[in-house]
Amino acid sequence: MRIAYDHQIFSLQKFGGISRYFIELAKNMSTASEDTALAKFFAPFHKNDYLEYNHQNLSFSGIKVPDIRGSGRFCHAINSFLTPFFYNNFDPDLIHHTYFACSNWKSSRAKKVITVHDMIDELFPKQFTNIDKALEAKKIAITEADHVICISENTQKDLVNILGIDIEKTSVVHLGVSLLTKNVIFTELVDRPYLLYVGSRDGYKNFSGFLKAYSNSPHIKNSFNLVAFGGGAFRPEEFATFERLNISTESVKQVSGNDALLAGYYRNASLFVYPSLYEGFGIPPLEAMSYGCPVACSNSSSIPEIVGNAATLFDPFSVESMRNCVEEVLFDNDIRSTLVTKGFERIKLFSWEKCARETHEVYKQVLQ
Numbered sequence: 001m002r003i004a005y006d007h008q009i010f011s012l013q014k015f016g017g018i019s020r021y022f023i024e025l026a027k028n029m030s031t032a033s034e035d036t037a038l039a040k041f042f043a044p045f046h047k048n049d050y051l052e053y054n055h056q057n058l059s060f061s062g063i064k065v066p067d068i069r070g071s072g073r074f075c076h077a078i079n080s081f082l083t084p085f086f087y088n089n090f091d092p093d094l095i096h097h098t099y100f101a102c103s104n105w106k107s108s109r110a111k112k113v114i115t116v117h118d119m120i121d122e123l124f125p126k127q128f129t130n131i132d133k134a135l136e137a138k139k140i141a142i143t144e145a146d147h148v149i150c151i152s153e154n155t156q157k158d159l160v161n162i163l164g165i166d167i168e169k170t171s172v173v174h175l176g177v178s179l180l181t182k183n184v185i186f187t188e189l190v191d192r193p194y195l196l197y198v199g200s201r202d203g204y205k206n207f208s209g210f211l212k213a214y215s216n217s218p219h220i221k222n223s224f225n226l227v228a229f230g231g232g233a234f235r236p237e238e239f240a241t242f243e244r245l246n247i248s249t250e251s252v253k254q255v256s257g258n259d260a261l262l263a264g265y266y267r268n269a270s271l272f273v274y275p276s277l278y279e280g281f282g283i284p285p286l287e288a289m290s291y292g293c294p295v296a297c298s299n300s301s302s303i304p305e306i307v308g309n310a311a312t313l314f315d316p317f318s319v320e321s322m323r324n325c326v327e328e329v330l331f332d333n334d335i336r337s338t339l340v341t342k343g344f345e346r347i348k349l350f351s352w353e354k355c356a357r358e359t360h361e362v363y364k365q366v367l368q
Contacts, residue, residue, distance in 0.1 A: 001038070001364075003039040003093070003096060004040055004041075005095075007044070010046040010048040011075035012072050012076070028352050028355070041060040046063075047065050047066070094112075094366065100114070100134070111146045111366045114141055117280045120278060122158075143163075146169075147170070155172075155280045174306070175281050176350050176351045177286040181259040181260050185260045192223070193223065194224055194225040195225070195269065196266065196271070197229070197273055197274075198230055199284060200230070201228060205276050207275065209322065210322065213275075213326060214226055214326075215247050216319055216323050226247075227252075227253050227255060228253070230255075234252075263291055267292060270294075274311075278301040279303055281306060282297070286347050289344065289347050294311075294335075294340055294343070295307060295311035295312070295343060296312045298315075299316070309342060309346075
């Protein structure tokens with residue numbers, strides 16, 4: 001089986017979840033089945049960090065360009081021009097598109113697979129600008145694909161309901177999760193125990209709801225700080241929210257750093273809180289579990305499907321529900337200990353080897 005992964009996401013993304021997903025697939029594809037699978041990337045010009053690593057089992061050669069304004073458009077344009085030459089030479093049995101742009105190369109033989117990670121743009125269009133063309137390209141790419149992989153049952157359900165895709169044309173393959181790093185920075189991180197939030201804080205991520213729950217609980221606010229890792233420095237409107245909610249700026253900290261530092265924050269947090277209104281999968285709760293951090297998260301979208309019984313769940317639209325859930329975990333050592341134990345068991349279900357093996361099965365079915 002000859003599998004080609006196209007250039008799209010590696011032209012667009014310096015690093016991130018989608019490009020990491022395809023790297024892990026390719027790394028594990030050669031051992032995913034007893035039959036021989038040759039997986040090859042096509043991204044002669046790219047700006048992706050992951051492609052620069054010397055991965056075993058990764059068939060790739062290319063030139064990394066600086067991640068500056070316009071470099072993504074440059075990579076996409078020249079790679080699109082070169083695509084027909086690559087495919088004609090490699091002659092793939094199957095092309096797994098890494099994003100949703102229409103291909104300028106057509107084959108009567110090669111099957112096309114595409115992965116849908118979420119339907120966030122379709123469900124929250126007002127939170128994004130100038131997305132009409134992107135949504136149309138996504139719909140066309142999904143419609144033209146021979147098969148669609150969804151990373152959760154919830155994403156599959158939303159895809160079918162929103163775009164009317166035949167469910168028989170889709171499969172669910174969960175992502176894998178691996179430790180961010182074996183290195184953990186164990187410095188004195190904050191001067192009080194803390195709740196941890198990771199990632200973007202905008203819109204559907206519901207960081208504002210988390211702040212309200214935090215501010216509404218004297219027990220939490222008087223005993224715990226709140227650390228937001230990543231997502232950029234706090235903006236003026238966020239400082240205004242702190243003031244409006246009577247949250248001291250000494251109690252709320254924004255931190256940026258590498259995986260080793262993030263691992264340290266996971267390891268030392270009293271609780272990881274994931275208040276998102278919608279996720280196609282939700283990797284951060286599993287990352288937290290892998291470092292022995294108890295998890296409280298939303299009961300919405302794919303999140304309950306992913307965390308199972310290894311996290312406590314709250315209604316993300318209810319400040320009271322979130323506050324009560326967080327208080328319950330923080331002030332009950334037995335609950336915290338149980339969540340940590342269940343978390344270590346839960347993450348065993350999400351390996352990249354399993355993801356590659358199940359994806360390989362999808363490929364075989366498509367080629368039959």
